[in-house]
Amino acid sequence: MLEFDDRSDMMIRFDAVTKDYDNQTALRDITFSVGRGEMVFITGPSGSGKTTLLKLIYSAEKPDAGTISVDGWETGQLKESSIPFLRRNIGIVFQDFRLLQxxxxxxxxxxxxxxxxxxxxxxxxxxxxxxxxxxxxxxxxxxxxxxxxxxxxxxxxxxxxxxxPPVVLADEPTGNLDPATADGVMRIFKDINAKGTTILIATHNRELYQNSGRRVIRLDMGALASEDRT
Ligand SMILES: Nc1ncnc2c1ncn2[C@@H]1O[C@H](COP(=O)(O)OP(=O)(O)OP(=O)(O)O)[C@@H](O)[C@H]1O
Ligand SMILES: [Mg+2]
Structure with missing residues (x-):
């Protein structure tokens, strides 16, 4: 049985999540949530765990401890065969593109x-x-x-x-773009967010979130360093 948490108006919730790769900890005891229709930035230096955090949301990786829920569904309880259904609710901008050549x-x-x-x-x-x-x-x-x-x-x-999709995860979505094109992309994200899409943007580009008025979640070596509003 899947555990359905209908009390939550949260789209994404991490509760004490830890993720290790081999003998290295990529995320340590992470707790945060993202409300429906929110646009939130995840930032932190290279290697701090941003991509790992997004992978946990779309179930490309499993947590070693803690629980993650997406739209009320606990991803840890999902059968392998249910993962495609979870992903239908999520649009992903992969850091490494993954286009079919x-x-x-x-x-x-x-x-x-x-x-x-x-x-x-x-x-x-x-x-x-x-x-x-x-x-x-x-x-x-x-x-x-x-x-x-x-x-x-x-x-x-x-x-x-x-x-x-109701949720968009964007991993360094403007990494290869000139400032004007990056602005255009950010405008698209703002537009779809205004229509209700929940958006998480992982980036180390401060310009994207500075003065955006959005919540910024900062990671440092896999730990939640701070959460603030710009
Ligand atoms: N598949 C993997 N196997 C082993 N270690 C990994 C794997 N993926 C990531 N790591 C390690 O986990 C840590 C966090 O990596 P992650 O890719 O989440 O960082 P990031 O914040 O997205 O970095 P960047 O800004 O460079 O994209 C790093 O130390 C990385 O080396
Ligand atoms: Mg990354």
């Missing part, structure tokens, strides 16, 4: 809709709309290898948001 930009983005059973006609409309949002409509038929790093990153963003 043998598929066009259009097909990479369309994939997010195909796995959700969306029909062809709607796929076409939504993929082009989503590519337009990241200024890549003209690259729809290109293969990822032929794109610049920043273009590939925008394809990944388009793929993460095209299905309008």
């Amino acid at each position: 043998n598929k066009t930009v259009f097909e990479n983005v369309a994939m997010a809709l195909r796995i959700r059973g969306v029909g062809e006609r709607e796929i076409k409309a939504r993929v082009y709309e989503s590519l337009k949002a990241v200024n890549l409509r003209h690259k729809a038929d290109a293969f990822p290898k032929r794109l610049s790093g920043g273009e590939q990153q925008r394809v990944v963003i388009s793929r993460a948001i095209v299905a309008e």
Whole structure:
């Protein structure tokens, strides 16, 4: 049985979570929660555990101690076969992109809709709309290898948001972008957040969260160093 916690208006909750890789602790005793419709930044130096924290949310890694719930569902109780259903609620901007090299930009983005059973006609409309949002409509038929790093990153963003999932996790989403393009991407995140999407953005780029008025969760060597509002 899955434990369903319907008291919670929290979209994501970590309770005393620890994660070790081999003999190294990546996250230590982390407790925090993110409310529905919130946009929160996760920051901290390289190696502090940001990507690991996101992986725990979409169940690519399991905690060694503590519990994690996403939309009221305890991920530790999920069967392997239920993980795809959890992921349908989550759009992920991977730090390492993970684009399918043998598929066009259009097909990479369309994939997010195909796995959700969306029909062809709607796929076409939504993929082009989503590519337009990241200024890549003209690259729809290109293969990822032929794109610049920043273009590939925008394809990944388009793929993460095209299905309008309730949760978006973005891992260093502007790492390869010039300041103007990064601003454009942040505007997209703000727009979908204003429509109710819960968003977590992991970044060490202070400019993204400075003066944003959003909550910033700071990690330092796997520990929660501080939580504050900019
Ligand atoms: N698959 C893995 N196996 C072993 N150790 C890992 C693995 N993934 C991460 N680590 C270690 O866990 C720690 C946290 O890594 P993580 O990728 O979460 O950091 P990060 O904050 O995302 O860093 P960056 O800003 O460089 O992306 C690091 O010390 C890293 O070496
Ligand atoms: Mg990382």
